[in-house]
Amino acid sequence: MIPYGTQNIAPEDILAVESVLKSAWLTQGPAIERFEQLVAEHCGSKYAVATCNATSALHIACLASGLKAGDALWTSPISFVASANCALYCGAHPDFVDIDPASYNLSVVALQKRLDAAARNNCLPKILVPVHFAGQSCAMAEIAELAQSYKVAVIEDASHAIGGKYRGWPIGACAYSDMTIFSFHPVKIITSGEGGMILTNREDLYERLVRLRSHGITRDATLMESESEGPWYYQQLELGFNYRMTDIQAALGASQMQRLDTMIARRQDLFEQYSGLLEGLPITLPWQSPGTVSANHLYVIRLRSDKLTKTRRQVVEEMRAKGIGVNVHYIPIHMQPYYRRLGFNAGDFPVAEQYYQEAITLPLYFGMTDSDQARVATTLRQVLQ
């Protein structure tokens, strides 16, 4: 089976992990800082905080932004559930902004309308979480302008997007946001096994994130509420978590960072090759927005239901039966049973729901060969005939 995505592990990754295993530090050691520095340098942000996954990163980023019970957080319905669940972890209310029909990112037009209405009704969200779907940046300049005028914090969910660019800025530079989140799950662009990271340019947020990552504890005497009692002393100043990454994971992540540019270049080649290989089929190819360089995490096509007799389900099942591991990203979050119980309904976000009916993710990953890719295209051509 050709998977829709998979990790790439090189011999030097294995050596990097092995050297941590032979060192004194399996966690809370020097590999974490090295990985954080590599990512911050690559992205041009001042600070980076590694976490055990992107879900925990989203959680503490929300807490650091002051999200609490009674507040609202808005995100895109076409994302992984973690983009919205972070609101619920903080006792806040998640809500959604419908997507743009071309980029599948949250729509700036819909956002403007909803913000105007929310301002009139005195129910503005505290946080907006734009998700860079499939690795392509949202319209961050427009989003940042709206967020500033309505005083909404912006946390970029860039789980798909490390290595991408927006208007010349690397994603993660936080040029248009307060914080940016990356995921290093094996299916994403680079991996640390499990792992996440938060980037920011704000020292206050950085200090808060470091503390929330590790139980709300500080060892810095200048931050303590009373005098230090000795070299063993620490104080818990607030309720935090154990959301730390291990050094084993950080060494893998740091080693993978060395190949980030190569990985993005190969993904871009595969993306471009698909356009030729899929020409003439009754499908809509993904759109690349001018001014962005996508990390090309996912290659999503849409079936032209007006030109096809087969359903999306039939196409997916036949492709899988022929060894092509196609997938669907994503089931709209508000359609999940848990979210329906919170009051969301079919019809709430029609552009997202229509997209979901037609979307199929084709395989695309760094180690994919040209002949694997040709097999995907030929199989799709047969199935759509």
Ligand SMILES: *Cc1c(COP(=O)(O)O)cnc(C)c1O
């Ligand atoms: C994968 C993903 C997450 C969660 O990442 P983990 O590292 O698995 O916690 C969050 N948001 C989006 C958009 C994702 O794709």
